[in-house]
Amino acid sequence: MSNDLLEGILEIRKYPDPVLKKVSETVTVFDSELADLVKVLFASMHVHDGVGLAAPQVGILKKVAVVEYDGKSYVLINPRVIDQKGIQEGEEGCLSFPGIYANVTRPQWVKIESQDVNGNTVTFEGEGYTARAFLHEMDHLSGKLFIDYLSNLKRNAIKKKTAKHTGGHF
Numbered sequence: 001m002s003n004d005l006l007e008g009i010l011e012i013r014k015y016p017d018p019v020l021k022k023v024s025e026t027v028t029v030f031d032s033e034l035a036d037l038v039k040v041l042f043a044s045m046h047v048h049d050g051v052g053l054a055a056p057q058v059g060i061l062k063k064v065a066v067v068e069y070d071g072k073s074y075v076l077i078n079p080r081v082i083d084q085k086g087i088q089e090g091e092e093g094c095l096s097f098p099g100i101y102a103n104v105t106r107p108q109w110v111k112i113e114s115q116d117v118n119g120n121t122v123t124f125e126g127e128g129y130t131a132r133a134f135l136h137e138m139d140h141l142s143g144k145l146f147i148d149y150l151s152n153l154k155r156n157a158i159k160k161k162t163a164k165h166t167g168g169h170f
Contacts, residue, residue, distance in 0.1 A: 008043045010058035012095045015145065015162050017059075020096055024056055024063045024141045027077050030119035034064070038075050038117055041066045050095045052133045054140035057096050065137035069130050079114040079138050082123070090132060092146045100158055104149045106135050 013019055027034065037055065045053035045066060054065035067074040086108030093101045110131045112124045126134045136146060147155045 008040055009047050010040060010044045012044070012048055012053075012057055013059055014098065015096050015147075016159075017096070019056055019059050019061065020140070020145060021143045022056065022061055023143045024054075024061045027062055027064060027115070030077075030115070030117060034077075035117045037062070037064060038066060038077075042068065042073070045095075048095050052137040053095065054137045056140050056143075063141045065141060067130070067133045067137055069133055072130075074124055074134070075114070075116055076112065076124075076134065076137060077115040077117070079112050079134070079141070081110055081135075081138070082113045083111040084131075085109045088128065088132070090129070092132065092136060094136070094146055096145070097147070097158070097162065100147075100161065102146065102150055102154060102158070104132075104136075104146050106132050110134055112138075 037060065041053050041055065041064065044058060045068065051069050052065060052067040055062045063078045065076040067076065084107035087105060088108040089103050089105045091101050092104045108131060109125070109127045112126070112134055114122055114124065116122050139145065147158050
C-alpha cells in the first residue's frame, strides 16, 4: 500500500490527464486494500468538497467510486445500470475540472447493481441529483467525462479554458 493511500488524501487528477480517459479494470479481489481505497476515496472527496469521486480521478484504474449525497453514502464497485427512466437536464461539475460547470442530460431515475467492499451484490436506486451523481461517477470508470455529453463548441471552449490553466499540459 502506498504512503499516499495510508495518509488518507489523494491528489485529484485534472483534465487533460490521460488517466481520465482510460477504462478501469474490474475489481476481482475484495480485501483490506480495497476497503482502504474506499475510505481514502471518501476522505479525498470530503477534503475536495465533492459529492462523488471515482478511483481513476486519483490515478487508480479500478472500477470503484463513492457518492455521498443527502446524508447517504454509496460505495460503487463494478457498478452497472440495470434500469433507468425519464430524462433530466442539470448542471454538473467535476473535481477533475475545477470551476467548470455545464448542463448535461441524463436519466431522471436509475437502478444500479454493484458490489460492496466484501464482494456482495447490492442494488441502489437514485432519482434526480442522486441518479446524476451515480452516472457521472460510473462514467469515470469507463473513461467518459461529462464534457463528452456537450456539443463540440462547448467541449472545445472547455478544453481551451483548461489548457490556459495547465499551460497546455499538466
